[in-house]
Amino acid sequence: MPTEMQTGLRPRDVLALYPSHRDTIPTLLASRRAAGPDRPVLLFEGRNWSYAEIDDASGVLARALLVRGIRRGDRVGLVSSNGDVPLLMFLAAAKIGAVFVPMNPGLTDSELTYILKHCRPTVVACRTAELERVERVTRTFNEVPWLLPLDDIGAAATDIAEVVADIERYADRNRAIALPEPQPDDPAVVIYTSGTTGFPKGVVHSQKNYVWAAEAFVERMHLQPTDRLLTVLPIFHINALFYSWGGALAAGAAMITVPRFSASRLWRLATETGATVFNILAALGNILANRPRSEFDPGHRITRIYGGPISAEMIRVFQQDFHVPTLIEGYGMSEIPGACNNPFEGPHKVGSIGKPARHPRFDDTFVELRIVDEDGCDVPVGEMGELLVKTPIMALHYLDDPEQTQAAMQDGWFRTGDYVWRDGDGYHYFVARKRDIIRRRGENISGAELDRILSEHPGILEAATIGVPSELGEEEIMAVLVPRDEPPPAEAIIDWCNGRMAAMKIPRFFVFVNALPHTSSHRVEKYRLKQDPSLLARAFDRERHASAPA
Incomplete structure (x- = not known):
């Protein structure tokens, strides 16, 4: 069982702390629970979930979904800001082999209508504030989804006990129902990303993709069981759902989240929650860098930041002004999570998206990168071309879009549509987006x-x-x-x-x-x-x- 003394472990040694799993989300969670059921896994607005509590609660919620007819392969939609109950929905969907489809609550009616029509969810979970809108846009569908108010299953609760009680009531205490056993290749998540046709594309990932991407983030950031990963990014993006939440689960660590980003209280939040790892985007990093220094709390414990792009000036500010020693820049897309990054142990090259990503369980190559010209031929070192990526965690396909799938995923390689170049040391540098x-x-x-x-x-x-x-x-x-x-x-x-x-x-x-x-x-x-x-x-x-x- 991990202890507070186990710090500085190698990524492979971190994974070795836990019983083996079967490359599915439920077995990953069960493995980490077995090693430390009372350890914290999720902190949200004063509610500190342990591995045992979140495993049990998501299991009861999974049975509630089964009772209401949700089955393997059905799509479970979510329209919500960040929170603990939305993540319980993610785990519950995974436990029955359903497909989790998180959506941005900031979408307009027409944007939301398109995605809901496209993914055809059997159930849509949302807060009361969004319930009327979702009901309005779905009432004319040929197959109207069941709407599940998140407030009814604990989103409006004040503590964990009340959340669990809400779920128990909603589930009618159906604890005796056996949960199915999802398989590694079962679709598990659909992340919607903008497409060049003018409509979003649904990126489909399997249970195994999620687990391996999570474990790869342990490698990328040398996560420890004692880490607390702070995320203010939304869970309808791959960064928060795969890297922060998945990385926390894979390391047996904990994640901290909030409903929305507040620059003015970010450092105070980090100090109050004991955050040690923080994921950023360039805009978020620059916002913090330009905030009044009176908002900075030097009592924070953050030692590592992951994101991109990370400029030399951002590195200077975070290291000198905010006392964060390590910033790791990387590159990925919804279709190819964590494709490359600056190696954690260095050397770190400012402005580079790094080298092909590694995985703690792979001795040999995990990700391959190519840079090609318009004819598909590899270009020499120093010359610009399109980046192609081969990774075992490439998306399965685009939901109901075989043409886009074929155009982007060819012979095991993903065409990123991004121009990059590579230096003599094997480090890659982003230049521009080929696609619109x-x-x-x-x-x-x-x-x-x-x-x-x-x-x-x-x-x-x-x-x-x-x-x-x-x-x-x-x-x-x-x-x-x-x-x-x-x-x-x-x-x-x-x-x-x-x-x-x-x-x-x-x-x-x-x-x-x-x-x-x-x-x-x-x-x-x-x-x-x-x-x-x-x-x-x-x-x-x-x-x-x-x-x-x-």
Whole structure:
């Protein structure tokens, strides 16, 4: 059984502390419970769950789902912010072999409708605040899902005992029902990610993919059983669900989460909860770096940060001002979790996404990387090309989308659509996104989706959205618009966007042009728009306009 004295263990030795499992989420949890049932596993708003408590509660919830007809392969939707009960839903779905589909509660009705129609959940769990909306958008479906109010199963409770009591009541105390045994290759999770067709794609991962990705994060960050992983990122993203939550389970450690990110109290939260590991995105890191130092609490215990991209300035600030010694930059996508990273033990190269990722249970290669030209031929060291990734935890497929699956997953390799180059030491460096994806504040946003919505405005003939540099890192969104007649006021375009796209997708900059550049096949040449600095120079900036004095 792990003790507080067991620190500094090698990743393989950490995994060796626990009984073997069968590469499924339920057996991973059972293995860690067997070694330390009373150890903390999840901390949320004063509720500190032990491995035994969360295993038992998720088991009762799994039986409740079975009683109501949820079976292996059925999809269990979730529309919620972070919390302990949403993670109980994840574990319960895994225990019956159902497929967990977390969704962003910040989506508009039309965005949420598309995903719900696409994934066809048998049940959708949501907080009371979202219940009416989900009911409204699903009532016309051919197969209307059962709606499960999270408040009825403990989300509104004050302590763990009350959460468990709520679940017991909801489950009608059906403890005698035997749970099935999911198999490693059973689909377990669908993560929705933006696609170049203008609609999100459902990335399907198996039970084994989840477990191996979780164990790989133990390697990536040298997690220890005594670690506490703080995540403020949403669980409908792979970072929080696979790396933080999965990494905590794989290490026999604990995760801390909150409903939403608060920069002003982040360091106080870290100190109060004893957090030791923290996952960030570039925008989040830059926000913290620019906050008043009066908010910083030097009593925190965070020693390791994982994320990307991590600039030299961010490293300086976190090491010197915030006293966090180790920052590890890596690279992954929803389809290929944790593909590469700077080795934990170094050397660390600033600006590099690192080398192929390793796994504690693999002596040989775990991930392979190739950089190829347009003809699929490998390029020499130092030359840019598209990154291809081969990993045993590549997504199974895109949900109900064989064409996109075939285009992206070929002969065991995943085509990332990202341009990178490699140095003589085998370190890789990200250059640009080949696909029309804008990276804004940790979100992958489809330019094609925004183009479609903006072009539907009656005053717009054609629209092209592009990413432009952000002062917080990553990108801001600029809409380049061709008007039908006189350009509509920018405020009218913003009003059009409100309710048709999530707030984080609404462009910051708007600029009107007479025409857009096109290829011979009439595709907009967005790279030419990015090369024209005059567009941004004369664009309407809605953030600056909103902050201007009246």
